[in-house]
Amino acid sequence: MGGRLVVVESPAKARTIGRFLGSRYVVRASLGHIRDLPEDDFGVETDNGFKPKYVLIPAKRKVVRALAAAAKNADTVYIATDMDREGEAIAWHIKEVLGLSDEVCRRVVFSEITPQAIKRAFASPSQIDMRKVLAQQARRILDRIVGYKLSPLLWERFSPGLSAGRVQSVALRLVAEREKQIREFRPRRFWTITVEVEAANTRFEMDVVDGNEKRRFWNRKKAEDVARLLEASLAEVVEWKAWKQEQRPFPPHITSTLQQEMASLHRMSPQETMRHAQALYEGVDVGERGRRGVITYHRTDSVRVAGVAVRAVRKLIPALFGEEYLPQKSRRFKVSRYAQAAHEAIRPTMVDLTPDEAGRFLSKQQALLYEAVWRRFVASQMADALYDVTEATARCGDVELYALRRCIVFDGFLRVYGRALPSHDTLLPQLNTGEKLRVLSVRIDEHQTQPPSRYTEATLVRKLEQEGIGRPSTYATIIHTLYRRRYVVKRGGRLYPTELGEHVARLLVERFPRVMDVGFTRWVEGELDRIEEGEKEWRGLLEEFWAAFSREVEEARERLSQNRRLCPQCGKPLVLKKKGSGVFWGCSGYPSCRYRESAAPQPQPTNLKCQKCGSPMVIRYGRYGPFLACSAFPKCRNTQSLNHLNEQEETSDGDCDG
Template sequence: MAKNLVIVESPAKAKTIEKFLGKDFQVESSFGHIADLPSKEIGIDVEGDFMPKYIVSTDKKAVVKKLKDLAKKVDTVWLASDEDREGEAIAWHLFEQLKLKDTNTKRIVFHEITKKAILKAVENPRSIDYNLVNAQQARRVLDRLVGYELSPVLWRKIKGGLSAGRVQSVAVRLIVEREREITSFKPVASYKVVAEFSNSEGKKFKANLPKNFKTKKDAEAFLNSCIAADFKVDDLQKKPAKKSPAAPFTTSTLQQEASRKLYFPVAKTMMMAQRLYEAGLITYMRTDSVNLSDDAKINAQEEITSSYGAEYSKPRSFSNKTKGAQEAHEAIRPTDMSTHTVSVDYDQDRLYDLIWKRTLASQMSDAQLERTNVKISNSNNKTIFTANGEMIKFDGFLKVYLEGTDNEDEEQDGMLPNLTIGDLLSNENIIATERYSRPPYRYTEASLVKRLEELGIGRPSTYAPTISTIQRREYVVKGAIDGVDRDYTQIILSNDKVVSEVLTEKVGSDKGKIVPTDIGNIVNDFLVENFSNVLDFGFTAKVESEFDDIAEGKEDWIEMIKDFYKTFHPIVEDVAANAERAKGERLLGIDPDSGKNVYARLGRFGAMVQIGEATDEEKPKFASLQGDQTLTTITYEEAMDLFKLPKTIGEYEDVDVIVASGRFGPYIKFDKMFVSIPRDENPMSVDLNRAIELIKEKQEADAPIGTYEDLPIQKGVGRFGPFIKWNSMFINVNKKYDFDNLTRENLVELIEDKKRKEIEKVIHNWEEEGIRVEKARWGRFNILKGKIKIELPKTVDATKLTLEEVKGIIEKKAPKKKTTKRKTKKK
């Protein structure tokens, strides 16, 4: 029996640490938190001192029993959960629930899982930091109070099943307000003028006017004034410049950059980073510090010098701009800079590559540039064109990495030909293009994280769950907005002639951006109107600051909660008693047939249109909104069209062809087939010929392109791009494959990769519940929990089972407790 028991949160972390410690150490996992507030009651003594009531959930009792039994048999227990507040709370719960003793319990922390870091932590143990524990308790209790008190109000005033959260509601508010800015934005037109010139050697370049013209008349007048003009270089300035690298990654900047460059949702970024950390490849991934340790800087310097040369090395330190950042922590970096790449899996490999490049670049020399500014005059007027160029004299850190940008319109300066003052230039053309001012950009997951961080709302550990929660509650969605066509004018001066033409552009289209749903708008408006203090950005940031003070021992957490609740609770009671019910409806017009009102409103099952009143003797008519229709944008005409479906438009192959409308938009029903109608088509205008055309396209698309394991493989293109379908699984086909010419090897690789990812996802989710999965013979799976081992039949796909189904299987297999009947003596 080992003399030491080390307890960590995850099996993967335990497996890595076990390699670094000797036979005297046994490493076990707690599978996350072992205790939490009860799920079916508030679990806080609001009438007394606000102390929380922590319980061990049923599915964690076996884990707790195992750890408790092991703890009794060893000399020392080492609590090795993560070094943040949540990790400290896990260590405390373990201490309390396992009934450990101060005399033989040690707390160790480390920000990377390497042999050096683990052994150093064991040599320098500490006790549990109760200030960090209390900061985590304060967050948990405050969020529970807000959720438990606000949610019932939403049930009564809007609809059942809704919920509210402190940080989540503020995030929704940001998204709602941004969407309303976009909706109310009035674009203003102006004319941007760009000229193309060539020098005496015939090399072309572009220059533009610094100011736009406000009207078409002014733009035309300018172009006419330039007819037959002579152009020359009036001034030319070259200035040295430099570009410096970005700081190493924090949680927030990693999420933003992984979104921009790898197109990862923030939840995926954190999952991949967690796995890299647990495998010992990167440092702890929840941090708001940009610091690098001295060892890391030396390691980076050696790697830069050996790979690129000493002139590329420039060790540097970065300071945090984020308020409340914990400088003692480290930025996210590789644990060994000499490991340029890893071979774990496709997504983890790409994220590691991003982290490695960012860290190395942060310790590299500035890029040395030469910026050129050219001013071009003409003989006919005093207007000056300008051209800017940029030349890299020494690439420095750019050899490895350049940070991405959120600005979709940012133009990069290019190279200019050799020019000198006085050079005569040939004018190829001058084009004045009508351009409209743009509304603010919708939030991406990355830009929302950035905005929350700027406002001081939330902390590194909260961003991913916050964004996942508001999407899961369907307060916001990732939109697929098609946009509309808009005409614009272009005026061209070429060969001394000015001509004008009208062109068309698509505007307002957005894919993957976050937009509020109807229910998100209604809940937000109700909360802002009635709980303005909770939804206030300043208040939410102040709460985060108070959590920081508690963590530093500067504030008592119970007093902080009491101060909040004595103001918050009376407002909740007042709103519950006196606030009007949120109707969330618009009167669109009158139904010509019945003379009854037509509403767009929120119903029990979502947004809909309704003819008539709920109080009418005759039941109102209802129809669900479709696609990108919303309560705020649907028109009367669109609403009335929804009541015309479903309708039979004819027969094909002796089967009725029906146009109908469902949750995911309009479709054609043909026998057992459902065929989506393209978004840009009005379902009311689809006739039999068009329907047959769509049916044939669907039949052709659904035809198998091959088989695997005796199951058909189909391919298609959906909302998220090209995919193949196999065994009810939809598998995205990324750009590295030629979708039109997929080989047998491509199909097998895609399917096997998807199967492996599905299994990894299932295993990861189950491990957090104390359930393990192992591969058995002949492609089967075993489920293990405690002493229970269940072999699934080969016909059961472990990846398709829900957690509830697995728990049910375990419960049936678990040995029943014996009950003894007491005998009572007769009097």
């Protein structure tokens, strides 16, 4: 008797915390959730206040028995699961299943696993936050409703076995719509004009500005007319300016930015990133420092930083880089409106543990992740980078000329992290208003508008975040689910919808415009946040959702039974059948009727040429997903992986010209 039991999710976390707490505490792991909605049953009483039916997860029976036995010998049970909704829900299920009273059960919360933080958390334990639990429960029930009621409607059109999740379906829609934009894209030609001018024995280039259109001439004749006018003429300086420009560092990493950076720099999937971050958060052995969590909690959308961490990094910066790299005042970053207040940014827990030192104790992947977290955090408290900028405007008749030159004078935080602004070797010479510039030469360049880029894992996470339809705990799962269901494949770092994925997306958008609407999904996510803040009752959200959703399901059911495609051979309805990640129309009278026809999207043109016959290569769809094939098929049967298709990096999200 008199024992103290601590329950966490994972054995690694149990090991780290166990060392800090000493022998008076017994630390056990629940191995994640122990109770959930049933797997073989809907499990939600929609006409009885959405009462969920929870069952023990069969694989966890042994764990639960062991926890119950340990709890029997304990006066106090501390539940130290992760600090987000999911962790709070796990804590509540443990309390319920073990039948713990409020007196016995204590909730401890911390954002880092270090001796000080754990000591502090255990010194002031609290109760389980039911608002978080109910927000998680509401999400679980919403997802269950959509998965259970929507998937069967897919089966009326598709062969059984397909499923549609709530947020994943919207993410699939984004990927499929981007593919459609690319397919429908027609490039447009445009022209730019650059002139070389001379003033005071200095030569430099200026761009011809055509109204506001990004210096683009959409008409070749007009560009040539302007060029002719400029040749061997004089331009007059309208304005010359010089100033200093500051570049500020980014705030420290949050889940979405960390996933984006690891995906774009190291091609690490969001799922892998979360796995390595989890390990660094839960604790690793770092030499003489012992075993501890080396980064703060990795599921967060807040850029807040604890004061003690700011003081530590402000001590480190001058020691590593010199006084001039430390700004006079510490920086505070604006916390986004979706961010959860109690959370912190992802930062190193011991900032003096440099990436070099940490690298000796970590796996290669973990070391890359630690370095990303460390650099971005240290940079976030360093001095601005500084640039000298000169800018000139000149006129020649009606034609406006413009030039900007930027030179870096102090690297500041760029020494540790980030990319400098576009810079030049030299500034513009000083010019006076009214000064004449001699035009030495004129150059016309032809360009083409580019189709929008396919999403990468990094840009899809950014899009989900911008649209407010994912949360730190869900980005990785959303993307992984799209792969697992074979709706999306990754080729050469880019995300392609499969034939199956495109059909599912089209059907869902057609039949369930509301559930598939980005704005509606964002609204639901916002309402879940409000439940967590205690501003909304969870049943209220479920009722509103259910009213909209069940009406849509009814309408979809009717429409599905009305306009079906019929088999030209026997008159029975045609259904879409799945073959790998490919799709074809087959007769529902199979096997007595064997009619089938292709359901593949039209092949898409690319810029690549066939290495065997020189014909253009196109994107085709097959059971293993999209691939490159020769357009001369069946004469030439050359195929290639889509990894050969290199798209240019996206400059701005969804920049769709033409």
